[in-house]
Amino acid sequence: xxxxxxxxxxxxxxxxxxxxxxxxxxxxxxxxxxxxxxxxxxxxxxxxxxxxxxxxxxxxxxxxxxxxxxxxxxxxxxxxxxxxxxxxxxxxxxxxxxxxxxxxxxxxxxxxxxxxxxxxxxxxx
Numbered sequence: 334x335x336x337x338x339x340x341x342x343x344x345x346x347x348x349x350x351x352x353x354x355x356x357x358x359x360x361x362x363x364x365x366x367x368x369x370x371x372x373x374x375x376x377x378x379x380x381x382x383x384x385x386x387x388x389x390x391x392x393x394x395x396x397x398x399x400x401x402x403x404x405x406x407x408x409x410x411x412x413x414x415x416x417x418x419x420x421x422x423x424x425x426x427x428x429x430x431x432x433x434x435x436x437x438x439x440x441x442x443x444x445x446x447x448x449x450x451x452x453x454x455x456x457x458x
Contacts, residue, residue, distance in 0.1 A: 334358035341452030354428030365431035370424035379440020
């Protein structure tokens with residue numbers, strides 16, 4: 334299983350970015366996929382999770398209304414559209430596969446097994 338993130342970069346506050354997570358070795362229909370992030374000096378936190386199999390999405394309260402997760406089964410890729418970005422969104426963003434086809438009710442590390450290498454998102458003027 335391999336996950337490769339892309340799309341990070343430097344953006345001004347209020348701007349937008351779209352992250353991509355290309356998945357190989359498993360299909361989006363088999364396992365839920367989540368985006369996590371880790372800011373300097375902080376613990377890694379779950380951002381958003383999608384279960385293509387069940388058609389469900391879980392989101393952290395901090396990103397509701399600003400971030401949108403989606404999946405393209407033809408490309409086996411998960412996206413994270415990030416709008417209205419804030420400086421506190423600055424972090425390394427990772428995608429990860431859940432250990433089952435549904436999103437866990439809480440973002441806990443042990444619920445996810447394969448991780449990508451991460452992509453840096455910096456929100457600054």
